[in-house]
Amino acid sequence: MVNQFKKINRKIKIAAISLLSLGLLGTFSGVQPHVPIASPFPAEFSLGHANAATLSNTYATAANADLKTATTSNYFAPFDAKWAYTAGDLGANYTTSGTTLKVWAPTATSVKVISYGKSGSNATAPQVATYTMTRGTVANPSDLTKNTIGVWAVTMPGDQNGLVYTYQLTFGNGTISDYAGNYGAVNGTSTTMTTQDPYSIATVSGGLRSVVVSPASVTPSGFAVKQGTEATWRQASSTQAVIDEIHIKNFTNSPTSGVTPAYSGKFLGVAQTGTTNPNTGLTTGLSYEKALGVNYLQILPMYDFASISDTGLASPTFPSVYNWGYDPLNYNVPEGSYATSVTNPNTRLNEMKTMVQAIHNQGMGVVMDVVYNHVYDQATSSFEKTQPGYYFRRSSTTGCGNDTATNHLMFRQFILNSIKYYTLNYGIDGYRFDIMASFDKDTMNAIRAMLNTIDPHILTYGEGWYMGTDVPDDQKVDVSKAVQTPGIGYFNNGERDTIQNFVAGDQNSSGLLLSAIRGSGDGLMQYGTPAQAVNYVECHDGQTISDLEWLYNPYDAQETHEARSELASAINILAAGTTVMQNGQEFNMSRYVNVSGNPALATIQQAKIESNHDTGLKDIADAQIELARNPYNGVVTLNNTKYFVGDESSNTNWDLASTYAAQVDFLRQLIHFKKANPSFWPDDYSQIYNGTLIQPLRYDSGIVSYIMANGVNKYLVIINASGGSLNFTANDTYYDNSLAGKSILLSSDSHLASGTSLSQAWSLGNYSLALIQLQ
Incomplete structure (x- = not known):
C-alpha cells in the first residue's frame, strides 16, 4: 500500500495520555554488542567546560559529523550508540501544574517552542509566545534512557491543556541529506525549520500544529481500556480469529448502511449499533458483523493521513474526498475527516475511542492498520524537519517512496512508543503492518516482545512480500523469516492464489490446496506455526473474489459464478490459520462502476472486448473500459486500484446482503461452526x-x-x-x-x-x- 501519488500502484486505569507513560521501554538500549564504541566525547566535554550555548553547539557539531559518517556509510549503529535516547518521554508530558515538551534533535543548534495560545483548531492563529528549549547535558551511552545530549526540553508552568504549538529548529551547521541518490551530501547553510511535534497525539485541523491535551479531556463517557483476561474479546490464539477488513468511510457512507447521515463516513458511524438497511430491513454495520461471527475488525488506516482534507470536503488542494489512508502525516493522531468536527482538536480522539469501545461492547476486537514503513512526503515530514538526514532509508524501492529506516534506533523507538500508546490509551487489540518486509526483524521482534508484556493475545501480522529495500536480507521481514519472528503473522499469498485458481477451474492446483488447508506449512509457504498463516482470498488490494472470477470466467452462468465465489470464501474460512475477509466479500461486492449506464453487450461485442482483456492491475489514469458480468451487467469502468477513487465504487452496498442472502447465511454458519470447533483452529502443525x-x-x-x-x-x-x-x-x-x-x-x-x-x-x-x- 502506498500514498496517493506514489503507487500506480484488562482492568487497569487508563494510561496517561502523555507519552511519559511509555518510559517502560527504557530498558531497550539498541546498542549492538559487536559495535565498538569509544568514549563518545573528548575528556574536556564536561558541564563546566563552557556555557550552555557553547556546549550545545559543540554537541551539534559532533553530531553533524557523526551523522555524515553514518549516512555516507549507511551504518547508523555507532551514531545511535552516542546520540539515541530511549526513555520514552518525547513529546508533550502533561500535568495540571505544567507541561514538559521534549524533542530529539542532536544536530540542531537551537530549538524553540512557538506557542499559538489555546486557539483550538485555528491553523492560522498568530503566535503569542516563544519558549527557548535547553539541550540535555548527560552523555550516557551505556544507558540510553539517560542519554540526553540529543534531547531538547522546556517546561511551561500551569495547566497547558489546549495549548497549540510548533517547534522551530535551527541547524547552524547545515544539514545532512538522506535522500535516495544523495546520501551524505552536506548543506552547509544554516537552516531553520518549523514543524509539528513528531510525537503529537492531537493537532489542529490540517495537522501542522500540535496540541497539548489532558487525559480527562480525551476520555469519553463509558470508555475503558482493558488488557489480559478482562479483554474477553481477544482470542487465545490468532487461529481462532475471524477478521473482517473495513474502511470507515466505505462501511458507513452508503444510504443502504442505515447510518445516521451526520455520522456517515465517520468514527461514530462505525460505532452505531442496531442499524438496518432502509431498502431491505436487514441488519447492517456492527450488529451485522457480530451476527456474521466476526471477532475482529481490521480497520484501514485511521491515523491522520495527508491526502484528504480534515473537513472531508474537496478543494483545489485536496481534490479527492476518498483515500485508503496509506499516506501518513501524524501517526499518533486520529484522522480528522473521520470526526464530526475539526474545530475542537479533542473531538477526533474522543470519537475514535467511542468507536473502539462500541466494537468491544459487541464482543469484537480492533486491529489497526499501521503504515510505519513510509510517510506521505519526506521533505515536509516532521521527522525530516526535527532531525534531517536520519529517519529515512538510503533507497526507496518498495514502490512507496519516502521509506523509513526501522533499523535506526530512534525510529524503532518511535514505532514502539506509538504502538504502546495506542494499546494503552485506545485499547487497540492488534496491528496489521503495511509492507512489513521493509521492517527489520529486530524491530518486529521488539514490537512483539513489548506487546507480550501488556497482553500476549494482541495480534501482530502484516505483508511479508519480498521487497528490494536496503534492509539486509538476513534482517528483512519477508515470509522466509517467519520462524525467526515468532508471534508475527504473514499474509498468505500462496493460499490466496491457490484458492483463487482452484475455484477458477485449475484442477492441477488440488495438491497445493491440500497444503493451504493444512496451514501452508508443508511446502506452500514457510511458517513456523499455523497462526502465522494469515489466510485470505480478498482484501482492499486487487480485485474482489467476485470480480476476479468474472475475469477468469466471463461467460459463466450467474449460478456458477456465485458458486465459485462462495466456495473460495468457504475454503478460506476452514483452512488452518488466521482467517481474514473483506467487508462485503460474503455478498459478492464488486469494484466495477457502471458509469455509462449501457445495457449488456451482444456476444460478439463481449468477445471483442475480452480478446483485448488484461487481468492485471490497471492504472486509474488509463481509464480502461472492461467487461465484467456484475450487478450492472454491462460496460463498466474498472476501479480496481481504488485507493483514491470516488465513493461510488467503494461504499459497501448493503443491498447485496439481501440479494445473496443464502450465501451470507451459509458463510455465517460456517464461521460459527469453525469458532465452536477447535479441530479447525490448531495452533501447532503437529495437531x-x-x-x-x-x-x-x-x-x-x-x-x-x-x-x-x-x-x-x-x-x-x-x-x-x-x-x-x-x-x-x-x-x-x-x-x-x-x-x-x-x-x-x-x-x-x-x-x-x-x-x-x-x-x-x-x-x-x-x-x-x-x-x-x-x-
Missing part, C-alpha cells in the same frame, strides 16, 4: 498432521476431501471443483468411512440442506463444499 487425513482422488481431479479429528469429534469435508457433480449412493462408504446414518451438517450446495440424510443417494454439485460430522 494438523496427526489429526488430519487428506486424501484427494487425484491431484488433478478438482476434488479434495479431508478429515479433521481431535479425538472427540470427527468431520469430513468434501470440496468439489471437478467440473461436474460428485455422486454418492445410499449408505455409501467414503475412504473407509461409512456415511450410513450420517447427514449433511453444512453445504454450499443449495440442493443439500442442513440435515439431508446420506442414507439415500445424493450428489454434491460442482464448485461446492459439504461438511459432514462422522462422530
